[in-house]
Structures are given as C-alpha cells and as structure tokens.
Amino acid sequence: MRVVITGGGGFLGQMLARALIARVGLSIGSHANPGLTELVLLDQSRPSSRIDDDRVSYATGDVCDSALLDRVLAPGADAVFHLAAVVSAGAEADFDLGMRVNVDGTRAVLEACRRQTQPPRLVFTSSVAAFGGELPEVVNDSTAATPQSSYGTQKVIGELLAADYTRKGFVDGRSVRLPTIVVRPGKPNRAASGFMSGIFREPLNGQSAVCPVPPDTEMWILSPERAVDALIHAMELPAAAWGWNRTLNAPGITVSVADALDALERIAGRDTAARVRVERDPEIERIVLGWPAKFVTERAERLGFGADSGIEEIIRAHMRTLDR
Amino acid sequence: MRVVITGGGGFLGQMLARALIARVGLSIGSHANPGLTELVLLDQSRPSSRIDDDRVSYATGDVCDSALLDRVLAPGADAVFHLAAVVSAGAEADFDLGMRVNVDGTRAVLEACRRQTQPPRLVFTSSVAAFGGELPEVVNDSTAATPQSSYGTQKVIGELLAADYTRKGFVDGRSVRLPTIVVRPGKPNRAASGFMSGIFREPLNGQSAVCPVPPDTEMWILSPERAVDALIHAMELPAAAWGWNRTLNAPGITVSVADALDALERIAGRDTAARVRVERDPEIERIVLGWPAKFVTERAERLGFGADSGIEEIIRAHMRTLDR
Numbered sequence: 001m002r003v004v005i006t007g008g009g010g011f012l013g014q015m016l017a018r019a020l021i022a023r024v025g026l027s028i029g030s031h032a033n034p035g036l037t038e039l040v041l042l043d044q045s046r047p048s049s050r051i052d053d054d055r056v057s058y059a060t061g062d063v064c065d066s067a068l069l070d071r072v073l074a075p076g077a078d079a080v081f082h083l084a085a086v087v088s089a090g091a092e093a094d095f096d097l098g099m100r101v102n103v104d105g106t107r108a109v110l111e112a113c114r115r116q117t118q119p120p121r122l123v124f125t126s127s128v129a130a131f132g133g134e135l136p137e138v139v140n141d142s143t144a145a146t147p148q149s150s151y152g153t154q155k156v157i158g159e160l161l162a163a164d165y166t167r168k169g170f171v172d173g174r175s176v177r178l179p180t181i182v183v184r185p186g187k188p189n190r191a192a193s194g195f196m197s198g199i200f201r202e203p204l205n206g207q208s209a210v211c212p213v214p215p216d217t218e219m220w221i222l223s224p225e226r227a228v229d230a231l232i233h234a235m236e237l238p239a240a241a242w243g244w245n246r247t248l249n250a251p252g253i254t255v256s257v258a259d260a261l262d263a264l265e266r267i268a269g270r271d272t273a274a275r276v277r278v279e280r281d282p283e284i285e286r287i288v289l290g291w292p293a294k295f296v297t298e299r300a301e302r303l304g305f306g307a308d309s310g311i312e313e314i315i316r317a318h319m320r321t322l323d324r
Numbered sequence: 325m326r327v328v329i330t331g332g333g334g335f336l337g338q339m340l341a342r343a344l345i346a347r348v349g350l351s352i353g354s355h356a357n358p359g360l361t362e363l364v365l366l367d368q369s370r371p372s373s374r375i376d377d378d379r380v381s382y383a384t385g386d387v388c389d390s391a392l393l394d395r396v397l398a399p400g401a402d403a404v405f406h407l408a409a410v411v412s413a414g415a416e417a418d419f420d421l422g423m424r425v426n427v428d429g430t431r432a433v434l435e436a437c438r439r440q441t442q443p444p445r446l447v448f449t450s451s452v453a454a455f456g457g458e459l460p461e462v463v464n465d466s467t468a469a470t471p472q473s474s475y476g477t478q479k480v481i482g483e484l485l486a487a488d489y490t491r492k493g494f495v496d497g498r499s500v501r502l503p504t505i506v507v508r509p510g511k512p513n514r515a516a517s518g519f520m521s522g523i524f525r526e527p528l529n530g531q532s533a534v535c536p537v538p539p540d541t542e543m544w545i546l547s548p549e550r551a552v553d554a555l556i557h558a559m560e561l562p563a564a565a566w567g568w569n570r571t572l573n574a575p576g577i578t579v580s581v582a583d584a585l586d587a588l589e590r591i592a593g594r595d596t597a598a599r600v601r602v603e604r605d606p607e608i609e610r611i612v613l614g615w616p617a618k619f620v621t622e623r624a625e626r627l628g629f630g631a632d633s634g635i636e637e638i639i640r641a642h643m644r645t646l647d648r
Contacts, residue, residue, distance in 0.1 A: 134568070142467075142468055143468065147484070148568065153488040161477070161481075
C-alpha cells in the first residue's frame with residue numbers, strides 16, 4: 001500500500017508517518033491488507049529529523065504544484081493524507097497565503113487524485129474552526145458550518161470540494177474536523193489555539209508560558225496520538241460506512257483553561273503550573289472564543305472514533321514523549 | 325448610485341435591470357437615496373434585446389477576467405449583483421466549466437470588489453441546491469448546507485467566500501438562496517429544475533411539454549418578480565440587519581407538480597394542461613428530488629422578504645407578461 005502525506009514534514013505529519021510505519025497492516029477496501037509498502041512525505045522543506053525506514057521517501061515543493069503532485073502520487077497512491085495548511089492565525093494575518101495554500105492547494109491535491117487511474121482515498125484534516133457565530137450550546141452532527149475565520153472558511157471549502165469530488169467518483173474523500181490538538185510538541189506555531197499546548201509544554205520544560213484568554217475559556221481538544229488514530233481510522237473505514245456524508249466531527253473532550261492548569265498542578269506540582277500567566281490577546285481571543293467547546297459526536301462514536309479519557313491522560317501522554 | 329449586474333444578459337439579470345430602472349429611488353447605507361445613476365450589464369455576450377435607457381451600458385467578456393471586472397466596477401460601484409453562473413445540470417455535465425465560472429468567477433468578482441476604494445455591496449445569488457442528502461422534513465435557518473450537486477457545492481463555496489470577504493471588510497456581501505424560479509420565460513435552459521417552468525410556459529404557448537419527475541414531486545418555488553424583489557431588498561437592507569450571518573434562505577412556496585397542473589387546468593383549461601406529459605429522466609430526477617421542498621424561512625420574513633401567495637398567482641403573473 002502506497003501512502004502520501006502532504007504536510008508530511010509537520011509535527012502531525014511526522015507522527016502520522018511513524019504511526020503508519022508501526023502498524024503491522026493497513027486495511028483498505030478489497031485489498032488483501034497489504035500493509036505499508038511506500039510512504040511519501042511531501043512538504044515545502046525537508047523535515048529536520050528523518051525517519052529511518054526504507055519505505056519512506058521525501059518530496060519537497062509547493063502543494064499547488066501539479067507536476068510535483070503528479071510525480072508524488074504516481075504510480076498509484078492508495079491513500080493521501082492532506083495535512084498541508086496555513087494555520088488559523090496565519091491565514092487570518094495573510095489572507096492571500098491562506099487562500100492559496102488552503103483552497104488552491106486542496107484543489108490541486110484533489111485534481112491530482114482525479115488524474116489517477118484508480119482514485120485514492122483522501123483524508124482531509126478539517127477543524128473545529130468550521131464552526132462560529134451564534135452557535136447552539138452543544139454542537140452536534142447536524143450543526144451548520146458557519147466559520148468566522150478565514151482558516152475555518154477555507155477548511156469548509158476543502159470539505160465541500162472533497163465531498164463533491166467524491167460524489168463525482170474523482171476521489172474517495174473523508175474529511176475529519178479535528179479538535180484543537182493538545183499537547184503539540186516543539187516550538188509555538190501560528191495556530192490561534194497554540195497557547196493550549198504552550199501552557200503545558202513550556203512549564204514542563206521549565207519555561208514560562210502565556211495564556212492569552214481568560215481562565216474560564218473552554219476548549220474542545222484531542223491529543224496528537226488520538227488525532228493520528230482518527231486520521232488512520234478515517235482512511236481505513238470502508239466507503240459505505242461514510243455514505244453520502246463525507247465530513248465528520250471527530251470526538252474530543254471539553255476542558256477549561258482553569259481545569260487544565262489544575263490538572264497540571266496535580267501532576268507536575270505548583271511551581272510548574274505557576275509558570276503560566278494570563279495576558280489577554282484580543283485577536284487570539286476573538287478567534288478562539290468563536291469556536292465551540294461542547295460537542296456531541298454520535299456519528300463519529302458509532303463509526304468507532306475515540307477520544308482521550310481526560311486532560312490528565314493527555315498531560316501524562318505528553319510527559320512520556322519527553323522521557324524518550 | 326452605480327450598479328453592476330454580472331449575468332446581466334440573462335433572463336433574471338434583464339428583469340432585475342428593468343426593475344432597478346423602474347425604481348424611483350434606491351437606498352444604500354448613509355447615501356441620501358440617490359437613485360440609479362448608472363447600470364452596467366456584464367455578460368459573456370450582448371443580450372438580444374437592449375434596454376432603452378441612457379443610464380444602462382453593456383460590457384461583454386469572461387467573468388473571470390480581472391481587468392474587465394476592474395473596468396466595469398471602476399469608478400466606484402455602489403452595488404454588484406453577481407448572477408453569472410453555470411446552472412445546475414450544466415455544472416453537473418461539465419464539472420470544470422462549473423468550477424471555473426461558479427467558483428473562480430465568484431472569486432474574481434470578490435477580488436475586484438476588494439480592489440475598490442469603497443467596498444461595494446455584493447448580492448450573491450445562491451440556491452436551494454445548497455441543501456441535499458438526508459435532510460430534516462422541513463429545512464430551517466439553521467439547517468446545514470450539504471449540497472449533493474456540483475452546482476450546489478459551488479454556490480455554497482461562493483456563500484462562504486462572500487461571508488469571509490465581508491468579515492475581512494473587503495466587500496459588504498449578502499447571499500440569497502433562491503428557490504426554483506417559476507415561470508422562467510424564453511427557451512429552456514440547462515437548469516435541472518427548468519421543467520417546472522416548461523410545464524406552464526410551453527402549454528400556454530400552445531406547445532407540448534415534458535415533466536421528467538413523478539407528479540407527486542414537490543418543489544420550493546418563487547416567481548421571477550418576487551426573486552427580483554428579494555435581490556433588491558437584500559441589497560438595500562443595512563449591513564446591521566444582516567449581522568454576522570450573510571447567507572439567507574429566501575421565502576418561497578411548496579408546490580407539487582400535480583397541484584401545479586391542476587392550477588394550470590383551472591386557469592387555462594383542460595386542453596392546455598393536457599399538453600404536459602410525464603417522461604421520467606433519472607438524471608434530472610436525481611438532482612431535483614435531492615433538493616428540499618419544505619422550508620421555514622423565519623429570518624427572511626423577519627427581515628422583510630416575501631413570497632408569492634400561491635401557484636395561481638405565479639401562473640397569472642406569467643400570463644400577464646405574455647399579453648404585453
């Protein structure tokens with residue numbers, strides 16, 4: 001089985017790659033569970049750390065480059081994970097860049113899939129940012145997508161295109177709206193929700209962190225490990241399980257910043273938790289407070305998607321990665 | 325007040341142009357109700373009949389042509405009605421043409437608006453085709469857009485873009501999801517719902533007509549006169565009335581094909597109604613039966629949008645146009 005990950009140099013792409021390699025088998029449709037034979041990681045630049053496995057190769061370039069995409073997908077990709085994106089605060093700061101990468105890039109990937117002899121499965125990473133404006137108290141599977149950020153708008157456009165390309169038989173698309181991923185490792189990125197990782201990551205690393213939103217702010221979150229599970233599960237599910245509706249709200253958990261800091265204190269001590277200070281940022285607040293924090297994800301649960309048991313599990317999972 | 329209509333050569337564009345000319349005043353924001361001073365009709369070819377009014381001018385070309393759009397919008401369009409589109413069965417038959425005109429064309433119009441010194445009001449004609457799949461019995465203002473046609477997908481993408489361009493301050497956008505327009509005059513077009521006009525238009529003209537769907541098929545319809553009213557009202561409403569939600573389901577009425585033919589018989593006689601025969605077309609049926617026919621349009625009614633009183637009013641209005 002041949003798999004392509006766009007944004008394969010990013011943290012989630014790298015985690016997904018390692019998870020795919022670790023899997024004994026990968027199931028896809030009527031294929032006889034052949035396992036992973038080839039994995040191509042496409043990104044705008046080479047990742048600093050390489051994965052030591054001879055099934056893995058790297059491709060570098062622009063996700064809008066059709067010729068590059070054709071080279072990467074041929075001969076015959078079975079599955080494409082489309083993760084490449086300009087994140088929320090980035091797309092808000094540079095509207096044109098967001099449109100180019102998040103809309104034109106997704107179109108280029110869909111068109112490259114369409115040019116394949118056998119349309120591959122495509123897993124598109126969408127986001128809780130699909131929702132905004134005046135929302136019901138709890139978002140459910142039939143809540144309308146009303147994004148209030150350019151990132152959210154561009155992600156919903158990607159979902160719509162993936163669904164229509166699927167309906168036309170050009171690709172076998174599956175869009176997963178991921179909660180905010182916590183704890184992201186590494187340096188802060190331009191995601192407006194990035195602080196929700198920083199308030200764990202930095203204190204556990206002996207550094208101070210800023211929380212730009214009030215402590216009673218609730219977030220809808222998922223650990224990177226569970227997010228990777230969700231993406232692989234989305235790919236492995238048979239097309240019939242998805243049916244006509246190719247977009248799904250992934251499960252997550254609702255956690256307030258205050259509860260998160262309490263959990264950090266319980267696990268890592270008062271001094272660690274005290275490294276976080278609140279310094280409100282109106283722009284971040286506007287984006288993040290516009291996202292819903294409470295979901296009922298019946299369809300995802302029925303289809304076998306899962307979430308973390310609670311914030312402590314998420315913190316402990318992150319701490320285990322630090323021990324490696 | 326300077327107004328631009330894309331698709332200004334089409335039937336709805338022409339009707340809208342005549343309605344704008346007939347209006348004594350047009351209100352827009354804080355402007356002192358200056359009335360119409362200039363009206364530019366943009367289309368891919370010149371309309372066969374010209375409107376005899378020295379405020380009206382014509383522009384011919386591709387809606388994706390940025391230089392053309394800049395010429396048409398400058399100097400300072402106050403309002404743009406974006407009607408240019410590839411219709412439903414057309415976008416289904418030629419996917420790439422639909423994407424080019426309905427997505428890229430809308431983006432080009434939004435970008436041209438963004439380049440103006442003063443962002444114009446933009447009225448975007450969306451459609452009931454925004455809805456599809458497994459729908460609630462009655463669609464309401466919070467029903468999620470889940471299009472099941474390329475046309476519907478492309479229209480929802482246009483709504484999302486217009487909303488985000490509005491949020492960014494690039495334009496003052498308003499998207500109106502119009503019901504199926506009945507009775508369209510002139511020749512049949514490639515709209516999958518075109519038969520719903522044909523079953524009145526052709527018999528009243530002494531010709532036979534084909535109904536490609538079962539007689540119990542219900543449709544959500546609006547007369548062209550009311551549709552034009554809705555577009556002008558959408559433009560005239562102050563931005564505050566729209567608020568954060570720039571997309572609206574316009575009111576309409578629910579009519580079954582059988583009820584429509586009964587009404588035709590009552591008004592025009594048995595011989596006229598007998599000119600319609602049912603000859604089912606699976607492709608048209610698939611598209612049309614996927615659209616919802618029952619709506620509650622509370623928000624539109626609260627904002628002052630209106631619908632026809634019933635199918636008889638619609639038939640009689642069409643017959644009056646034949647007498648002219």
